Amino acid sequence: MFIDERQFKEYMTPEEIRGVIKNLAEQINRDHGVDEKVLLVGVLKGAIVVMADLVRQLHSDVRVDFVRTASVGKSKTSAGTVCLVKDISIDVCDTHVIIVEEIIDSGRALKFLYDRFKSAKPKSLKVATMMDKREKRLVDVGADYVGKIVDDQFLIGYGLDLEEKCRNLPGIYSLRYPN
Ligand code: IMP
Ligand code: MG
Numbered sequence: 001m002f003i004d005e006r007q008f009k010e011y012m013t014p015e016e017i018r019g020v021i022k023n024l025a026e027q028i029n030r031d032h033g034v035d036e037k038v039l040l041v042g043v044l045k046g047a048i049v050v051m052a053d054l055v056r057q058l059h060s061d062v063r064v065d066f067v068r069t070a071s072v073g074k075s076k077t078s079a080g081t082v083c084l085v086k087d088i089s090i091d092v093c094d095t096h097v098i099i100v101e102e103i104i105d106s107g108r109a110l111k112f113l114y115d116r117f118k119s120a121k122p123k124s125l126k127v128a129t130m131m132d133k134r135e136k137r138l139v140d141v142g143a144d145y146v147g148k149i150v151d152d153q154f155l156i157g158y159g160l161d162l163e164e165k166c167r168n169l170p171g172i173y174s175l176r177y178p179n
Helices: 014-031 050-054 110-118
Strands: 008-012 037-044 061-072 082-087 096-104 124-132 145-149 172-175
Touching: 008 014, 014 050, 014 061, 014 124, 014 145, 037 050, 037 110, 050 061, 061 110, 082 110, 096 110, 110 124
Parallel strands: 037 061, 037 096, 096 124, 124 145
Antiparallel strands: 008 172, 061 082
């Protein structure tokens, strides 16, 4: 796919991403036995590529499901409230649940999901993210498994979109001149 190099610069090569995902998988595998029931919950749409690569490196008794959130009443001055557009269809009882994100920014969407899954009383609840824009956090929520801590910048590729485009790029690119 064509990338305008005046606008974007390469941030992570596919090779570097492979290393980050491998490291995430190793962390998760250390904490979960081969016989343990683990449900990976991917947050649509951005986490689809991370999910596909991560799930194939986990050695537990893994299931996969997805959720999708939306911001209601979002305006230029307010972030709005988060709501669930798509829920999981698998029971979380007796299951270790891991919410999988490609990137955490303000943390609003994740905080909403975390609280919601917590109230469903899974065996344990953890968060895995490929990237963490830690300095942008506005609410008190964090990830248990972090691939890479990144600065405040706009990133595309490997699931991350620019107005729904660029999710298919195998590498990650950053916007050169954010406004
Ligand atoms: P928040 O943590 O609730 O602010 O939202 C995080 C979500 O916003 C992520 O899961 C992404 O879908 C999206 N997002 C955050 N930062 C970026 C970025 O740099 N590029 C593309 N999408 C992003
Ligand atoms: Mg996301």
